[in-house]
Amino acid sequence: MGTGSKICSLTPRQESAPPPPAPIVINKYSDERLRFIVKSMSERLELYKEKVTDQYASSPEISPPVSEYKHRAEQKKKEEQEKKKKEALMDPVLGNTIDPFTDRRYIAWLSLVTMAFNYNTWFLTARLCFPYHTESAMPYWFAMDTLADLIYLTDSIFFQARKQFVKGGDIIVNREVTKNNYRNSDRFLLDTISAMPFDLLYFQFGFKSIFRFNRLLKADTFFEFSDRLESIMTKAYIWRVIRTIGYLLFMLHINACLYYVASDYQGIGGTKWVYSGLGSAYLRCYYYAVRSLINIGGLNEPHTVFEITFQMTNFVVAVFVFSSLIGQMRDVIGAATAGQTYFRSSMDGTVDYMVNNHIPSLVQNRVRTWYTYTWDAQGMLDESELLDKMPLVMRTAIAVDINLTTFQKIDLFKGCDQQILVDMLLRLKSIVYLPGDFVVKKVSSNSYHIVT
Structure with a gap:
């Protein structure tokens, strides 16, 4: 090869790659369903990514440890105390909202409004039919009517506008929002009509109770008071x-x-x-x-x-x-005695079963004693039936409050993981044993013990 020679490298022309073969679709409907499932799973993964990364998610598979639960409870208690301190500095009438389900003061106020409603309901009908509008009685009727009207107005202005409500799973405590919610409700319309002063027609037509019959539209207060009172009564x-x-x-x-x-x-x-x-x-x-x-x-x-x-x-x-x-x-x-009726039917059925199978009298007497003692001790035969209807978070809270102290006294569970303790607390059941019953049987290598 000479000195001044030039070497040229010729590259063959790049030909375009052939397109990939089309996917083989055996069943069009199945292919579409599979693609839809894959897309849905991807969206679900993105939606629950934050919840999956939370190690204390409130799901049946993952329960919060006892230490974490106590920490959250203490933190929540501190927040409530700080909230109460802030509310104490605010105006007690205009500065905060009312929880209509747990605030005993609101229920006490509803009882006063209910008394005013019952006064109007009973006495307006009696005054309309009987000749009780005499000259001597009219000042007393007017004073009582004025007092009932003041109670109605106070309830509409200072209490109903401050009631908390649930929206989208959240409890709304902002007073401006609660006020707007009340003003947009049907109850506000009824309260407004019930407070209209049709009594001014007295000057034109005389003192007649028929002009006050719009006060009977306050009936929602009576039914609300009834529901709230039932919720707090034992x-x-x-x-x-x-x-x-x-x-x-x-x-x-x-x-x-x-x-x-x-x-x-x-x-x-x-x-x-x-x-x-x-x-x-x-x-x-x-x-x-x-x-x-x-x-x-x-x-x-x-x-x-x-x-x-x-x-x-x-x-x-x-x-x-x-x-x-x-x-x-x-x-x-019947609803008041449903529990006792169930207890009696269970006990009678068990006794009939023992009699038909010729069970010894000693065993029958112990079974009767167990039924009676269990009912007297806890007022029901199986309290787990009530807890099974609650969410996991509430069942965990109740189980920790009732049984955690007992677990802490047992040396066997002191070295256990917190998650195991919580799972065991959720599975505990209250069982009443009579003296002499076999509760635990312990078997060792050399002896056999029975603990009662």
């Missing part, structure tokens, strides 16, 4: 029985008012069926309502078409109303 069936009796008394009250109106239409003392005009008008008419609605009998026979029609309608309504109240009372008493 024996809620007592209030249910009282409420049912109140319904019965109010129906008798309405019937007494209608009877006096019918008597006034026919003419007081005009016939033997109407009110005679002697004694207390309300008590006499109420006595008639009791005998009529409860179908005691002994009533004067109606003679005119109006009297016969009124009495027949009264009997028909009485059958419907009284049977409904009797059924409601039966349901209340």
Whole structure:
């Protein structure tokens, strides 16, 4: 090769690569479903990535350790104390919101509003039908009406606008948001109508209670008070029985008012069926309502078409109303004694089983004693049935509060991991043993021990 020669390297022309072969699709529908599943799993992975990385996620597979739980509880307690200190510096009326489910002061206030509502419900109907608007009584009626109206206004302005509510799983405590939520609700409309001063029509038409019947639109307060009171009472069936009796008394009250109106239409003392005009008008008419609605009998026979029609309608309504109240009372008493009924049926079934199988009397007596002692000790046969309906976080909290102290006293569990302790706490069940029962059997290499 010479000195001045030039070597040229010729590269063959790059030809374009052939396209990849098309995927073989055996079943188009299956291929689309598989692609959809892969896409969904990818989206789910991105959605739960943050939750998976949390080692204390509240799921049945991963339970928070006891130490972490106690730390969170202490931290939450400190935050609540700081919150209470801040709220103490704020105005007690306008500065904070109200938890309608746990605040006992709000429930006490609802009881006052309920009293005002019942005053309007009972006395407005009585004043409308009976001649109780005398010159001497009018100042007292006006004073009581004014007091009830002030309670209504206070409830609408200072309490209902501060009630916390749940939105999207979060408890809203901001007062501006709670106020706007109340103003956009149907209850605000009813409260506004119930507070309208139609009493000013007194100056034009005279002192008549019919102008105050818009006050009866405050009925939601009564039902809210009833629900809140049941939630905090240990024996809620007592209030249910009282409420049912109140319904019965109010129906008798309405019937007494209608009877006096019918008597006034026919003419007081005009016939033997109407009110005679002697004694207390309300008590006499109420006595008639009791005998009529409860179908005691002994009533004067109606003679005119109006009297016969009124009495027949009264009997028909009485059958419907009284049977409904009797059924409601039966349901209340049945719900109150459901636990004891279950205990009795379980005990009777067990005793029948032992008798049919000729179990010795000694064993039968011990079984009866166990049933009775278990019921007296915890008021139920299996308390785990209640806890199974709760979320895992609540069951963990209850289990830690009840059984953690007992676990800490046992040397066997002192070296265990916190996760194991939590899992064991969730699986514990309360069982009552009688003296002499075999609880633990311990077997060693040299001996056999029975611990009772």
